[in-house]
Amino acid sequence: MHPIRKKRLTIVIFLVAGLAVAVGLTTYALRQNINLFYDPTEIAAGNAPVDVRIRAGGMVEEGSVVRDTESLAVRFRVTNFTDSVPVEYVGILPDLFAEGQGVVAMGRLNNDGLFVADQVLAKHDENYMPPEVADALEKSSKGQHKSPYADKAAESQAY
Amino acid sequence: MWQFFHKLGSPKWFFGIANRFMPWLLAGGLILLAAGLVWGLAFAPKDYLQGNSYRIIFIHVPSAFLAQSIYIMMASAAVVTLVWRMKLADVFVKSVAPVGLMFTFLALFTGAVWGKPTWGTWWVWDARLTSMLILLFLYGGAIALDRSINDEKSAARAVAVLVLVGVVNIPIIKYSVDWWNTLHQPATFKLTEKPSMAMEMWVPLLLSVLGLYLLFGWLACLRMKTEILVRERRTRWVKELVLAGRK
Numbered sequence: 347m348h349p350i351r352k353k354r355l356t357i358v359i360f361l362v363a364g365l366a367v368a369v370g371l372t373t374y375a376l377r378q379n380i381n382l383f384y385d386p387t388e389i390a391a392g393n394a395p396v397d398v399r400i401r402a403g404g405m406v407e408e409g410s411v412v413r414d415t416e417s418l419a420v421r422f423r424v425t426n427f428t429d430s431v432p433v434e435y436v437g438i439l440p441d442l443f444a445e446g447q448g449v450v451a452m453g454r455l456n457n458d459g460l461f462v463a464d465q466v467l468a469k470h471d472e473n474y475m476p477p478e479v480a481d482a483l484e485k486s487s488k489g490q491h492k493s494p495y496a497d498k499a500a501e502s503q504a505y
Numbered sequence: 506m507w508q509f510f511h512k513l514g515s516p517k518w519f520f521g522i523a524n525r526f527m528p529w530l531l532a533g534g535l536i537l538l539a540a541g542l543v544w545g546l547a548f549a550p551k552d553y554l555q556g557n558s559y560r561i562i563f564i565h566v567p568s569a570f571l572a573q574s575i576y577i578m579m580a581s582a583a584v585v586t587l588v589w590r591m592k593l594a595d596v597f598v599k600s601v602a603p604v605g606l607m608f609t610f611l612a613l614f615t616g617a618v619w620g621k622p623t624w625g626t627w628w629v630w631d632a633r634l635t636s637m638l639i640l641l642f643l644y645g646g647a648i649a650l651d652r653s654i655n656d657e658k659s660a661a662r663a664v665a666v667l668v669l670v671g672v673v674n675i676p677i678i679k680y681s682v683d684w685w686n687t688l689h690q691p692a693t694f695k696l697t698e699k700p701s702m703a704m705e706m707w708v709p710l711l712l713s714v715l716g717l718y719l720l721f722g723w724l725a726c727l728r729m730k731t732e733i734l735v736r737e738r739r740t741r742w743v744k745e746l747v748l749a750g751r752k
Contacts, residue, residue, distance in 0.1 A: 354588045362669055369673045381686040382631040403686060440625030450688050467624045472693040474702040480553030
């Protein structure tokens, strides 16, 4: 290779490598700000600020959704299967909101540890499958974790 | 190998090659994309959770794929511009930047349309969506910078530096969903491991992605040919070509 081209190539490689390191360090330092939401463990551990608008994300705990019969208010618990946070929300929930589904709630954590949400977004995973496959999967795993909640689900349908 | 590389730098040689490949790229791209879209939009099974609304994936994922791939190709061409000063690399960067901008916009737009019914919001400032918006601005910046400098060569070098600087955004887009908590779900369409969707959804998605790549190839050749004709308008081979076409 021509020496001038070699020199230019070296400069280009250094430019890109230097930038990558700089951006890498910056995003690493800012990782807490880049995270869209706090998970329930962080909130339970007291790492999330109180009375500041934050987001909390996780799964809606099975059997935890309680709807108010008079208004649009709803209470549920957001869990990551180790810790969970109680959430209160007044408003219309997205279509995908359901027990066992992912959510990201935006709102404030009050002093009692209750998360008062003003926006609830549904989060779904990257798996797509036809309904028959989903049914079959659910049937095969029903014996393990579905049944404990079956009676609770029936109860919530009652009112 | 070096001879081939230098031949590649000759606009006239490229013109001939492009003419030979373009019909195949267009036909293949249209067939694959049509097959993928018809299969995906009309015949693939609906999703157990999202029902029919997930079908926008057949447009969203191919656009997002192209948006990032085009940027990577532009960055490679930018290295060639800076190191080897090859005319054709400048032409490539200039020609495909608007195409990349369009695909990025399409990915953001279809993502917003999809996000409203599923997530409950058009837009959220999570890492994936924000880094994709930055990609849109990088494309826009490259186009604007190119237009603002009159001299062809200095414009090409300035744009090449900008494109190279922006390339660090690509791994951020790709891994944002793994590195940070985001509302956007991790990648569904993976080539290296088992895809996380049923085969009868994955195959039409693969067809649309491949089809769109071929169509991009065709569009890139078309735009590069136009750009080459403008830049080489004073050379003998272009004049001969135009005269031959007039007869």
